[in-house]
Amino acid sequence: MQYLLMIYADESRMKDMTPADREAMFVEYRALTDSFIKSGHMRAGDALQPTSTATTVRVRDGKVLTTDGPFAETKEQLGGYYLVEAKDLDEATKLAARIPGARQGSIEVRPVMQLPPDYPRPQR
Numbered sequence: 001m002q003y004l005l006m007i008y009a010d011e012s013r014m015k016d017m018t019p020a021d022r023e024a025m026f027v028e029y030r031a032l033t034d035s036f037i038k039s040g041h042m043r044a045g046d047a048l049q050p051t052s053t054a055t056t057v058r059v060r061d062g063k064v065l066t067t068d069g070p071f072a073e074t075k076e077q078l079g080g081y082y083l084v085e086a087k088d089l090d091e092a093t094k095l096a097a098r099i100p101g102a103r104q105g106s107i108e109v110r111p112v113m114q115l116p117p118d119y120p121r122p123q124r
Contacts, residue, residue: 002043002112003084003092008076009105011050028100036084041095047080076105083112 014022029047036042056067079101086092089109096107 001086001088001114003086003089003095004108004110004112005082005084005092005096005099006078006108006110007080007082007099007101007105008108009079009101010075011077011079013104014050025100032098032100033082035098036082036095041084041086043083043085045080045082048078051077079105 017025033042033045036045051069054069056069058065058067082095082099084092084095086095089111092109092111096102096109099107101107
């Protein structure tokens, strides 16, 4: 089963990090990503640009409305994700606990909905 591991953190902390601290964090994430790939758990993953680059889209009464920034003000922002294959929620939460961001922020673990085989999917 696939699980989305969403990494939430206070993105303002990145501004306070020294270049050496930032590099050490990236090295740690790279090692984790490599281990997920080697173990066969990794399906996808990426870091996201800051929320200041976000655009929120809503459709109301047939009109498209766009707003700069995230949908809601929060103390922690979505900063990245891993899409992993795990046998169950227990294994997925163990993988999530290894994510460096779990030490300062939080990791939301959510199962991916299994859609019917005839549901349209992009070609790989």
